[in-house]
Amino acid sequence: MSQALDDRSESIRMIRDSAGAVAPRDGDTKRVRALRFVEPGFSRDVFAEMGALGWIGLAAPEAAGGSGLGMSEAVALTEELGAGLAPEPLIPAMLSARLLAAAEDKALLGGLLDGSKVVLTAWQEKADSIAVPGTGDAPRMFIPQAGGADAFLLPVREGNRIALVALEAAGSDLVLEKTMDGGFVGTLRADLSRGSRIADDVGAVVEQAIDEAALATAGHMLGLMEKAFELTLGYLKTRQQFGRIIGTFQSLQHRAADLKIHVSLTRAAVESAAAVLDDGATGAVRQAAVSKAKHRAVESGMYVLRQCIQLHGGIGYTDEYDVGLYLRRGMVIMNQYGAAALHRRRFMALAPEDVE
């Protein structure tokens, strides 16, 4: 038991260390800033590096070419990448890898896992929903960083089942919109006759994969809030007004203490949910754990991020100063894979109460 725990914390530590290759620990945002609003909004080279490091297949089984690790490692990784503001669509790629592994599609999966091909899943048909109706002719919306995709995966309903169709990105009707953080989301109007059907029924897998993406996104939010809070603490310890370091003012100290509590609550919620998934939970227990974590990450994350702007004063409202980058990214991811209210409702519907 404790040996297993030690191994686990060791693999998590190694994942965190390796994240430094892409998300520099010193908080250098030059790379991130240079990619803003330049299509596709991320670096293909860095995406390939993520593949080479085994991150895209982090949770995919080793037999399918993945690393066979779990959600505890995945949230540690997405936290580090959130802290480093990496714009690469790693979480959507992990989702696609999950589907391709289930479909046993070796060709597409191989290219995705090694990072040479960007495969994104076009599952979403309306805003503020994590449902996958699989409507054949419905435009697929809010595909993160879609301009960089080589291929799309589309869940398509056939009777009671959800088949999976793969489609070349080249020649597709794809419309991009800019996002607040300098990235892009795409709306795809797919011509399914151009695609190839690669699995008969991925209905259950796609639901699980979206939950994993929601939890990984909660990890990304945790990274954003940690780093923005670190910057803010640094500012409170150096900025002077009225002849004093502003961090000596008690109202600001108490605000900082509250932000610390929210960061800690989020870490506890995210890491405990990852442990629930790694213990093999299924069904309602698994979904409730994910909803609990995503809800906390959004509620506490956005509170911390906007307070970090406030505590910086005017400089926090400039594009030049880095703290705003974390708020912008938070705005983009907060409602991806389900807003706080959606997850709160789902948690309440799923989780039995422990009434004495």
Place this chain on the structure above:
Amino acid sequence: MAVSIAPKETADLSAMEDEAFRAHVRQWIEANYPSELRNPPKRLHWDENKPWYFKLAEKGWLCPGWPRQFGGLGLAPAKQIIFTEEVERHGCARTNDHGIVMVGPLLINHGTDAQQQEFLPKILNGEHVWCQGYSEPNAGSDLAALRTEAVLDGDDYVVNGQKIWTTLASDANWCFLLVRTDKNAKKQEGISFLLVDMATPGITVKPIINLEYHDEFCEVFFDNVRVPAKNLVGTPNRGWDMAKALLSFERIYLGSPRLSAYAFARLRQLAERMGVWEEATFQDTYGRLRLDLEDLKSLYGTFVDKLRRGETLGADVSMLKVFQTELFQRITDTMLEIAGENAGLLEPMEGNRNLNPTGQYIQARPATIYGGSNEIQRNILSKNVLGLPG
């Protein structure tokens, strides 16, 4: 070790598997705890909770964390946590436990053999009921400013001054007291720890009626009270660090989700009774509180895991006290908001103690004040955890 007290419990609880131990503890508590005292709305007095104290004492389970040679159970942290979880799960009232959680550990770590021999057995048999003489009228949050003075006169210290907010002092026959023994030193460096018999001439106890109309707290006056010098614990003028170490117990205890969890379950019963349970606005509020409670449990779990691994908790445990007590208040605030005119009733609604919005609301008020106010906890977090400047 010169002192040895035979442990009462002879079964080797340490050798049991965790889940078997949990079942064993649960079964015994259910069979022996008085059902009418589960989840009491007020802190119980000694005459109400002593039957339970003596049951535990007789079983040898009074002091799960004390070493066996001092009459405790000598349980490892993981089993102590299980024990506490079961006590809380059943809603057992807190006893007059200052001897168990404060004086015992203090003497085991810092007491002389004679002090250990004299006092520990009397905690275990319930002969001594202790109270904690810390706060003073002008030394509350700023505890180190305390001025109750002890001056050496022959073999005795002579104590003069006043303590306040002394929990259940009217029940106690002994008091562990922080006193100033050096008025010229820096304020933290002139404080000593004295053990005082409450029957000593010159001590007056006056209960304070609080917002619950309850007399849980007292004022204690000391007028030329003679305390034998052998009752000083540790080194003279070095009492502050020992006092602070004992307070860390309170911060994890007060951060336990049990008060919030109990109130939350009552909130649902109240909402159903008031007919607002199905309302969307209530459901949203309820959902937020529910997730706050669940996430508090997750955070609490991370601290409990540290204890289980035998680690010492740092100053960051203050987070739990802040969040738990403020959640407890938000839950009970919501009770009043939905209770209609029942929000003004003194007694539980319809004679049903599960429908007691006012009792819960009032009980939640001091939670953000006692055990170091939440403002002090935030000071601790900002200075000791976040490193913000003075």
